[in-house]
């Protein structure tokens with residue numbers, strides 16, 4: 470969500486900036502190259518835009534792209550279930566994105582680990598399992614994770630956990646920062662065995678340019694690492710200002726630039742495979 474509004478949200482944005490800067494500083498000191506030929510891109514999509522994602526099937530097939538869809542909630546229509554099954558049969562991964570899409574820190578504070586699991590995790594996860602899906606990748610709603618949530622999720626069978634990284638953040642209409650993705654080392658996976666990843670949001674609010682994305686993908690290929698990206702609703706050209714998502718043309722650009730560089734497409738759980 471945009472970083473605008475309350476003081477607490479502002480403080481959260483500022484802490485997020487400090488965290489992003491700290492993570493970037495840590496990773497800047499360990500920019501080792503990954504295994505040769507493993508350069509790639511891991512695309513993922515959050516929430517419930519299932520019909521809109523389904524409409525992207527031809528685009529994904531055109532580029533041989535396999536991606537991860539993170540589903541939240543514990544109710545799906547018969548049509549949505551059918552579409553998700555088709556997407557899974559195409560080779561895409563179905564991940565989980567929480568039942569109530571809550572703030573993990575608050576849930577932990579007020580209800581403890583058991584309350585967090587029984588409220589946020591088990592209802593939706595068991596619902597998806599009952600439909601025949603078996604999510605092993607989790608995306609934290611709102612990017613609100615803690616060490617406690619991560620250890621609980623990994624202990625309960627998840628193979629990968631996905632956090633949120635943004636190239637740009639605003640507070641009260643003022644831009645706090647904008648970072649070129651190629652200068653954000655933490656959004657690249659280097660096959661070091663970690664199971665918790667930062668993924669870069671590509672929705673319009675982060676104002677990423679096609680040139681920045683090309684440079685970021687170029688770095689993935691050159692370094693033999695996987696650039697991790699995520700978005701929400703696919704949008705047509707010239708969407709209305711209140712629509713929260715990414716333009717389909719922008720996604721096509723990412724796919725074209727990936728193919729041009731011979732990058733491999735990874736689903737999120739494939740990053741955890743040996």
Ligand SMILES: [Zn+2]
Pocket residue numbers: 515516541566570610611
């Ligand atoms: Zn979400």
